[in-house]
Amino acid sequence: MFAPVYLDHNATTAADPAVVEAMLPFLTGLCGNASSRHEYGRAARRAIDEARSKVAAAVGAHASEVVFTSGGSEANNLLIKGAAACLKPGLLAVSAIEHPCVIRPAEQLRKRGWALHKLAVDAAGRVDAADYQALIGERPRIVSVMLANNETGVVQDITSLAAQARAVGAWFHSDAVQAVGKIPVDFRQLNAAGVNALSLSAHKIGGPKGAAALVLDKRLDIEPIIAGGGHERGLRSGTENVAAIVGFGVACELAAARLAEVAPRLLALRERLEGGLFSLGATLFGQAAERLPNTLYFAFPDLDGETLVGHLDRAGYAVASGSACSSANPEPSHVLRAMGVETELARGAVRVSLGAANSAAEVDSFLATLRATALSLQRLTAMAV
Amino acid sequence: MLKLPIYLDYSATTPVDPRVADKMIPYLVEKFGNPASRSHAFGWETEAAVEEAREEVAKLVNADAKEIVWTSGATESNNLALKGAAQFYAGKGKHLVTVKTEHKAVLDTCRDLERLGFEVTYLDVQDNGLIDLEAFKAVLRPDTIVVSVMMVNNEIGVIQPIAEIGEICRAKGIIFHVDAAQATGKVVIDLATLKVDLMSFSAHKTYGPKGIGALYVRRKPRVRLTAQMHGGGHERGFRSGTLATHQIVGMGEAFRLARLEMGAENERIRMLRDRLYKGLSDIDEVYVNGDMEQRVPHNLNISFAYVEGESLLMAVKDLAVSSGSACTSASLEPSYVLRALGREDELAHSSIRFTLGRFTTEEEVDYAVKLLHEKISRLRELSPLWEMVQEGVDLSTVQWAAH
Amino acid sequence: MKIHVTLARLARKTRASPKEDEGVATGMVGAPACGDVMKLQIKVGKGGVIEDAKFKTYGCGSAIASSSLVTEWVKGKTVEQALDIKNTQIAEELALPPVKIHCSILAEDAIKAAVADYKKKHVDQAAG
Structure with missing residues (x-):
């Protein structure tokens, strides 16, 4: 029995040992309710405050700008619905390649009188400049474009997009869940350019599931989506998940500290993988754009992605055929569709997302397995035809 | 040797049972897959664990696992239940009924719904904290779509007549939501017989982790909800x-342990609570808030007359207790729950909520009794009000200087 | 029978020191509804010097501390000097946070009330 190789870090990551260690005292012993006034409660409150500072520091924000939520989906829901609730209905824009937890809340707002503009992307997965120009001309009130895409890893030119949005008075949000720990994310700098809010998540960066944050420019008024008790400055009620928040803080601290060392290493691994995929005849998605150093999205023209991924799993390699959240969905990826990828090719999509613990040897063995698997599947396909 | 402060605040949150923590930790490290990942073993392994935990949560309340929806906690469950049902059934009517002593998660959600055009009746309770069923029936209207009543009150521990309310609601076709955050492991909950449509649960009040809860959504007859958190489906x-x-696994294990152990555990805790009550009842001018019979065995909420609240909490800082529910105790306002009982209108009373639990010992209870005797008597020696009362002055007749 | 009394009369009626003493004056301020009631008693000797002071306080820790502090401070002062004690001094000495400033104000008021009671009695006695 050998340990499978995990190559699906954009879906989730294992908690770092240092994160688990920091969490343990709050998971195993008596951890007070942070709203309680006695010592157990105050200790929990202090731990949360410390974590808030760490999260803020990792993304160049102020601690008072960090609102903890139960996950990235909630952070995105909170921003989209919460900001809309404070504005007169108007035009809202999200890119067509956003995660469903941005697109669905945006679609919900139609019921409240909002018009929704789904921004087109070019063949490389970048927000289409002409469509964005057109949007800006229509004076949107809220614009949400992700910093980096979970499937393709394509990084958007957020600074420029936000600056244009600000020029027409729009609030600009960016889902940075996939970007943190892989590329530099500096809220102060982004905020100066016009970005008003960022969504972050712990479990994508070696933290636990169950903690995330919305980093929020205080000029942006939002209404809470979960009421009751007034936690998190009234923006998110519910007893704080102390252990997970503590873990999130440490994960952010580690991610920021390791970025300079990890990013080039991930990039070298990805390039090694890319080289191998080319020689196997794979099509790479988003190749012409700037991408996260850890993400590679590809397809073999004549192979079904689900099938390939299933074979790779049995061979000991965990990769994804699309984003984890929509993996149950047989529809081809909405991201690839938006990029104009043909349905047949999109059905072949496989995502490899590397983590700091992956090695060159793992990449090489993965390539060898992929080659063998692809060849045998192609033979089968050819026989069937 | 006692560890101070003594934790008597189990209704604010409970420690994670070590057995629960042991089950959780592997899911942070080696079994870390995303349960939504359908393409590899990492995902299947965690998906299986999630479903096993769902079974355990369902079993504690005699429901079907398919009726359990995970949330981030009881607050979110309450929001989802009330907003989700109100919005889905808005075509049938716009009226909701809840109770003045509900948790803020229900009350604030109702306020949100009022802003969205719904009408909410906030029912009074009797001076024992319990709902008067006749009064309840009287506020129901043809356009009432949702009723929300908590099973166990977080501050005074009283158990509302859920079965009776359920019958009334079902007969009228009204969706009935119950916040059971404080009830699991303390009260037997049988959703096969209770006519409850939606029920909120929390893990961290039942020796599980914070950050996880669930909402029971009845399938027969089927209850529909408008989702409140949109995304990957x-x-x-x-x-x-x-x-x-890891949190879901923790909640499953916590609820499994509750199912297996609650019978014996509740009797042990009841004895400790009664020991505490007996120990405090020989202090002059103390009285219990809330009905003593229809009450969970963990809770004792006592008012001490002529003692000021903040100084009392300071004096008993070796006890980790609450003067209200944790969510509101940061403010110095008197508890709205006690006010609803008509108690806080009286002058100069302070209340302490003692909530006992799995790890409370007899020694701790005895320490608390001794400490309170000392501190109450010291504070009263210092109190000009106590002195006046001793001298026969009726404080309500005094014309206090404007301040 | 219910006793109808005003606060000033009540203050005189409920004395901390067991012995009726000619030089003892009492000030009671605050209200239970506000969360604080302070009773300050001063024993004034020859030349209007406060020889002793006692307090009883129903209130938070800061209120108790404020009243305790003024009993220390007024001792040895004349009643006129005692009136110079300002709430800001009390607040500063105890490092009271802004939300507790009212405790120091109440303590200052207690001094004023006790001195007023002393003067009233003094006048009463002079007149009588």
Whole structure:
């Protein structure tokens, strides 16, 4: 029995040992309710405050700008619905390649009188400049474009997009869940350019599931989506998940500290993988754009992605055929569709997302397995035809 | 040797049972997959763990696992239940009924719904904290779509007549939501017989971790909800967002332990609570808030007359207790729950909520009794009000200087 | 029978020191509804010097501390000097946070009330 190789870090990551260690005292012993006034409660409150500072520091924000939520989906829901609730209905824009937890809340707002503009992307997965120009001309009130895409890893030119949005008075949000720990994310700098809010998540960066944050420019008024008790400055009620928040803080601290060392290493691994995929005849998605150093999205023209991924799993390699959240969905990826990828090719999509613990040897063995698997599947396909 | 402060605040939160923590930790490290990942073993392994935990939560309340929806906690469950049902059934009517002593998560959600055009009746309770069923029936209207009543009150521990309310609601076709955050492991909950449509649960009040809860959504007769958290369509579309496996596993184990152990545990805790009550009842001018019979065995909420609240909490800082519910105790306002009982209108009373639990010992209870005797008597020696009362002055007749 | 009394009369009626003493004056301020009631008693000797002071306080820790502090401070002062004690001094000495400033104000008021009671009695006695 050998340990499978995990190559699906954009879906989730294992908690770092240092994160688990920091969490343990709050998971195993008596951890007070942070709203309680006695010592157990105050200790929990202090731990949360410390974590808030760490999260803020990792993304160049102020601690008072960090609102903890139960996950990235909630952070995105909170921003989209919460900001809309404070504005007169108007035009809202999200890119067509956003995660469903941005697109669905945006679609919900139609019921409240909002018009929704789904921004087109070019063949490389970048927000289409002409469509964005057109949007800006229509004076949107809220614009949400992700910093980096979970499937393709394509990084958007957020600074420029936000600056244009600000020029027409729009609030600009960016889902940075996939970007943190892989590329530099500096809220102060982004905020100066016009970005008003960022969504972050712990479990994508070696933290636990169950903690995330919305980093929020205080000029942006939002209404809470979960009421009751007034936690998190009234923006998110519910007893704080102390252990997970503590873990999130440490994960952010580690991610920021390791970025300079990890990013080039991930990039070298990805390039090694890319080289191998080319020689196997794979099509790479988003190749012409700037991408996260850890993400590679590809397809073999004549192979079904689900099938390939299933074979790779049995061979000991965990990769994804699309984003984890929509993996149950047989529809081809909405991201690839938006990029104009043909349905047949999109059905072949496989995502490899590397983590700091992956090695060159793992990449090489993965390539060898992929080659063998692809060849045998192609033979089968050819026989069937 | 006693560890101070002594924790007597189990209704604010409970420690995670070590057995629960042991089950959780592997899901942070080696079994870390995203349960939504369908393409590899990492995902299947955690998905299986999530479903096993769902079974355990369902079993404690005699429900079907398919009726359990994971949330981030009881606050979110309450929001989802009330907003989800009100919005889905808005075509049938715009009226909701709840109770003045509900948790803020219900009351604030109702306020939100009022802003969205719904009408809410906030029912009074009797001076024992319990609902008067006749008064309840009287506020129901043809356009009432949702009723929300908590099973166990967080501050005074009284158990509302859920079975009776359920019968009334079902007969009228009204969706009945119950906040059971404080009830699991303390009260037997049988959803096969209770006519409850929606029920909120929390893990961290029942020796599980914080950050995880669940909402029971009845399938027969089927209850529909408008989702409140949109995204990848997790939890059959009821609630999107990556499932926090370790927390879910923790909640499952905590609820499994509750099912197996609650019978014996509650008797032990009842004895400790009664010991505490007996120990305090020989202090002059103390009285219990809330009905002493229809009450969970963990809770004792006592008012001490002529003692000021903040100085009392300071004096008993070796006891980790609450003067209200944790969510509101940061403010110095008198508890709205006690006010609803008509108690806080009286002058100069302070209340302490003692909530006992799995790890409370007899020694701790005895320490608390001794400490309170000392401190109450010291504070009263210092109190000009106590002195006046001793001298026969009726404080309500005094014309206090404007301040 | 219910006793109808005003606060000033009540203050005189409920004395901390067991012995009726000619030089003892009492000030009671605050209200239970506000969360604080302070009773300050001063024993004034020859030349209007406060020889002793006692307090009883129903209130938070800061209120108790404020009243305790003024009993220390007024001792040895004349009643006129005692009136110079300002709430800001009390607040500063105890490092009271802004939300507790009212405790120091109440303590200052207690001094004023006790001195007023002393003067009233003094006048009463002079007149009588």
